[in-house]
Structure formats: structure tokens, C-alpha cells
Amino acid sequence: MLDLYTDYLISQNKYATATGLSDMVSGDVSHDKVTRFLNGDLKDSKALWTYIKPTIRQKEQQGGVLILDDTIEEKPYTDENDIVCWHHCHSKNRHVKGMNILSCLVRYDNIVLPVGYEIVTKEVRFCEIKTKAEKRRASVGKNEHFQSLIGQAFNNKVLFDHVLADNWFAAKGNLDYIHYELEKKFIIGIKSNRTVTLNGQDKKNKNFTKVKDLDLEDGKAIKVWLKANAFPVMLIKKNFTNEDGANGILYLISNDLDLNEDDLYKTYQKRWDIETYHKSIKQNASLAKSPTKRVRSQANHIFASIVAFCKLETLRFKTALNHFAIKYKLLINANQAALKKLHEMQNFTPTA
Numbered sequence: 001m002l003d004l005y006t007d008y009l010i011s012q013n014k015y016a017t018a019t020g021l022s023d024m025v026s027g028d029v030s031h032d033k034v035t036r037f038l039n040g041d042l043k044d045s046k047a048l049w050t051y052i053k054p055t056i057r058q059k060e061q062q063g064g065v066l067i068l069d070d071t072i073e074e075k076p077y078t079d080e081n082d083i084v085c086w087h088h089c090h091s092k093n094r095h096v097k098g099m100n101i102l103s104c105l106v107r108y109d110n111i112v113l114p115v116g117y118e119i120v121t122k123e124v125r126f127c128e129i130k131t132k133a134e135k136r137r138a139s140v141g142k143n144e145h146f147q148s149l150i151g152q153a154f155n156n157k158v159l160f161d162h163v164l165a166d167n168w169f170a171a172k173g174n175l176d177y178i179h180y181e182l183e184k185k186f187i188i189g190i191k192s193n194r195t196v197t198l199n200g201q202d203k204k205n206k207n208f209t210k211v212k213d214l215d216l217e218d219g220k221a222i223k224v225w226l227k228a229n230a231f232p233v234m235l236i237k238k239n240f241t242n243e244d245g246a247n248g249i250l251y252l253i254s255n256d257l258d259l260n261e262d263d264l265y266k267t268y269q270k271r272w273d274i275e276t277y278h279k280s281i282k283q284n285a286s287l288a289k290s291p292t293k294r295v296r297s298q299a300n301h302i303f304a305s306i307v308a309f310c311k312l313e314t315l316r317f318k319t320a321l322n323h324f325a326i327k328y329k330l331l332i333n334a335n336q337a338a339l340k341k342l343h344e345m346q347n348f349t350p351t352a
Contacts, residue, residue, distance in 0.1 A: 001029075001033070001034070001037040002037075002304065002307065004021070004025070004029065005021065005034065005037065005038075005304050006285075006304050006305075006307045006308040006311055007308075007311075008020070008021045008024060009285050009286035009304060009305055009308040010284065010285060010286075010308050010311060010312060010326075010327070010330070011024075011330055011334075012024070012286060012289075013331060013334070014289065015289050015290070015291055016286040016289045016290045016301070017031075017290075017291060018031035018032075018034035018035045018038070019031045021034050022034060035297075037300075038292060038296070038297040038300050038301060039294065039296050039297050039300075040300070042296060042299060042300065043299070043300050043303035043304075044299075044303070045116040045117050045118060045149070045152065047303065048114060048115070048116065048117065048303065048306060048307070049115060049116065049152070049156055051307055051310070052113055052114065052115065052310055053156070055113060055310070055314065056106065056113060056115065056158065059108055059110070059111050059113070060106075060108065060158070060159045061108050061109065061159065062159065062161070063108070063109070063161055064106050064107060064108045064158075064159050064160040064161060065106070065107050065160055065161060065162045065163070065164050065267065065270050065271075066104060066105070066106055066115075066150065066153055066158070066160040066162070066163045066164065067104070067105045067106075067107060067164045067165070067270065067271050067273060067274045068102065068103070068104050068105075068146055068149060068150070068163070068164070068165045068169065068274070069102070069103065069165065069166060069169075069271070069274045069275075069278075070100055070101060070102040070103070070120070070142065071100075071101055071103070071278040071282075072087050072089050072096055072098045072099065072100050072101075073098050073099045073101065073282060073287055073288055074096050074097065074098035075097060075098045075099060076096075076097050076098070078097075078293070079293060080097065081294075081295050081298075082121050082122060082123045082136075082295055083099050083119050083120070083121055083122075083295055083298060083299065084097065084098065084099055084298065085097065085122045085136050086136070087100040087120065090168065099119065099120075099298070099302065100119070100120035101117055101118070101119055101120070101302060102117065102118045102119075102120065102142060102145050102146065102149065103116070103117045103149075103274065103277065103278075103306075104116040104117065104149040104150065104152075104153055105273065105274055105277060106153065106158050106159075106160055107270050107273050110317065111313060111317055112273045112276075112277065112313060113310060113313060114277070114306050114309065114310065115152075115153050115156070115158055116149040116152045116153060117149070117302075117306060118145040118148070118149060119299055119302060120138055120142060120145070121138055121139075121140070122136035122137055122138045123136070123138070123139060124136065124137050124138065124139050143169065143171050143173060143174055146165070146169050146174055147173070147174060147177045150163060150177070150178065150182065150184075151177075151181075151182070154182050154184070160184075161185060162184075162185045162186060162187050162254075162256065162267055163178050163184060163185070163186040163187075163188070164186070164187055164188070164267070164268055164270060164271040165186075165188045165189070165271070166188070166189045166271070167188070167189035167190050167191050167251075169188060170188045170189065170190045170191070170194070170253070172226075172228035172229055174188075175188070175226075175229050175255075176229060178255075179229075179231055179255050185254065185255055185256040185259075186254060186255055186256075187252055187253075187254040187256070187259075187264060187267055187268045188252070188253055188254075189250060189251060189252055189253075189268075190211065190226075190235075190251050190252070190253050191211075191251070192210065192211050192212035192249070192251060193210055193211070193212065194210070194211050194226065194227070194251075195208035195209060195210055195211070195226075195227040196208065196209060196211060196214070196224040196225060196226055196227065196235065197209070197224065197225045197227075198222070198223075198224055198225075199225075200225065200232075202225075203225045203227075208227050211235065211251050214235075214237075216235070216236075216237040217237070218237055218238065218239045219236070219237075219238060219261055219262075219265070220236070220237075220261060221234045221235060221236040221260075221261045221264060222234070222235055222236075223235075223257065224253075226253070231255060232255075232257065233253040233254060233255050233257075234253065234254045234255075234256070234257055234259065234264065235251065235252070235253050236251070236252045236253075236254075236261055236264055236265060237249060237250070237251055238250045238251075238252065238265055252264065252265065252268055277309065280309055280312065280323045280324070281305050281306060281308075281309045283324070283327075284308075284309075284312055284323045284324065284326070284327045285305040285306070285308035285309045285312065286305060286308070287301075287302065287305040309323075312326060312327075
């Protein structure tokens with residue numbers, strides 16, 4: 001059923017429903033069977049690793065990077081529950097109703113694959129004293145999930161040289177966990193108001209300066225000490241231009257003190273693959289197109305969408321077509337079949 005359902009998520013173009021799958025296979029699989037599958041045993045990050053491990057072992061190589069980030073799939077019209085609830089969207093700078101998914105990908109030269117994920121679950125209900133409104137919060141924070149996913153990849157012996165993440169995950173605990181407990185290297189964005197010192201003595205004297213106030217040359221790295229962390233890091237400033245023409249500044253830090261500026265920035269640019277992943281699971285793997293209402297079925301649909309992404313990534317490797325080109329090719333074939341059927345119906349002459 002997982003194989004059939006994930007194929008359906010890739011090939012269908014509207015809403016992923018149990019009836020739709022049953023109709024696609026001419027009733028060979030009943031819609032009740034599909035519903036039972038979605039409401040069956042809960043699939044999670046460990047189940048994903050079991051599925052993807054053979055492919056990882058086949059494709060893994062030195063020089064890989066581990067990429068982590070979260071995305072929100074908005075569900076404004078779905079009933080609120082533990083996973084469909086209100087989350088702060090950083091890109092919109094407001095709260096939106098939907099599902100918040102934190103993913104961990106490994107990227108090698110020719111393939112990008114998810115090795116773990118967590119659905120942010122706000123299962124704790126409380127009453128806000130000021131407004132007296134009922135609200136939700138998660139018993140496990142996003143930074144805890146962040147560390148757990150990296151630890152899972154590490155324990156599963158996924159080959160990677162660097163951990164990449166944006167500035168929302170540059171918390172002290174996350175950096176210490178990667179540096180001390182795992183003894184791995186990271187390249188992570190930081191906000192311009194983070195405070196640093198340029199030498200150990202200034203750190204002892206608590207003489208800190210905001211990153212944005214440093215006289216940094218574009219593309220040049222300097223060694224600094226973050227206020228919250230004991231170990232030195234390389235800091236680099238990069239000016240860039242957005243697609244809309246607006247100028248921006250990116251600050252990156254890394255505990256890989258042997259990495260030169262060009263390689264540091266070039267490696268961090270691989271983080272963009274997780275944005276493509278988020279876009280693909282939503283548009284090509286039907287993440288956003290399931291009308292399921294229960295937490296169990298919603299969670300299992302998310303798992304299936306991520307597995308569908310893995311299938312698309314394997315197809316990309318085989319066909320040299322990106323996910324969107326694969327989806328478009330399937331759509332064209334479906335439209336051609338529909339056009340042929342329409343002509344047959346138009347030319348049909350009923351017998352007396």
C-alpha cells in the first residue's frame with residue numbers, strides 16, 4: 001500500500017483522496033483499504049530511515065552535508081488539532097494555521113535525500129491569563145528536534161562533513177551539541193545583532209560587539225568568539241541581491257577553522273537544496289493535497305509525501321529530469337490520454 005499510495009501522490013494532480021486512488025486502479029483497491037492504511041500504524045522518522053537506508057548506502061560518499069530547516073504547510077480550512085495548529089511563519093512575520101515540519105536532508109554531489117523529520121506537535125493546552133484564550137504549545141521544542149535529528153543521522157552513520165542551517169537554529173545549545181558532543185563541523189547563519197569578541201581576552205573582559213557593527217569586508221572571514229559559546233568560530237559577511245532586486249547581508253559562522261572563505265560560502269550555498277525539497281514535497285508529492293482530518297492519517301500522509309519525494313529524487317537521477325519536469329511529463333501524458341478518450345466519446349455512435 002505504501003508503494004501504491006506514494007505512486008498515486010506523484011501521479012495525481014488534484015486532491016489525494018482514498019476514493020481517488022481507488023478510482024485510479026479501477027476499484028482493485030477499495031477506498032476503505034486506503035483509509036485503513038492511512039489510519040494504521042504511525043510512520044515516523046525511524047520508518048523513513050528504514051525505507052531510505054539502502055539508497056543512502058548506495059549513494060553515500062565523502063564530502064556530504066547535512067541540511068536542516070523547517071517549513072509550514074498552511075491548512076486554513078482544516079479543523080485544528082495537535083499538528084494542524086498555529087505556528088509563527090518567519091517569511092510572513094505572522095502566525096499561520098497549518099503543519100510545521102522540520103526535515104533533515106543529506107546532500108552528496110548528485111543526490112539529495114531526507115534522512116529524518118519531525119512534525120511539530122503542540123499537544124499541551126493552556127489558558128493564557130491575559131486573554132483567557134485557550135492556546136497550544138509543544139512539549140518538545142524545535143531546537144530539541146533539531147539536535148535529535150542530527151543525532152539520529154550521526155548514530156545511523158550517515159556520512160557528512162558539515163551541518164548547514166539558517167540563523168533560526170544558531171542557538172547556543174545547538175552549536176555546543178554539534179561541536180562538543182558530536183565533534184562535527186557546522187556552517188550556520190547568525191543574526192546581525194549577535195554579539196562577539198575578536199580575541200579571548202576581550203571575551204574574558206566581556207567586551208562584546210554586535211556583528212553588524214564590525215568593520216567586515218565582503219567575503220572575508222575573521223576569527224571571533226560568540227558571547228554564548230566558549231570555542232572560536234570563523235565569521236564571514238556576504239552581500240547578496242534578492243530576486244526582487246533588494247540588497248541583503250548574510251552572516252555565517254563555522255567551527256571549521258581550516259575552511260577558506262570561498263569554500264565556506266560555496267558549501268553553505270548547498271543549503272538551498274532544502275528549499276527546493278520543501279517546494280517539491282508540496283507541489284510534486286501532494287503534501288498539500290490531502291483532505292485527511294485525523295492526526296494519525298495526516299501524519300502518515302506526511303510520511304508518504306516524503307517517501308514520494310525520495311522516489312522522485314531517484315527518478316531524477318535516472319532520467320536527468322528535475323522533479324517538476326517529471327511531474328509535467330506525467331501531466332502531459334495524462335492530458336493526452338484524456339484528449340484521446342474525449343475524441344473517442346465524441347466519435348461514438350450508439351447502436352439502435
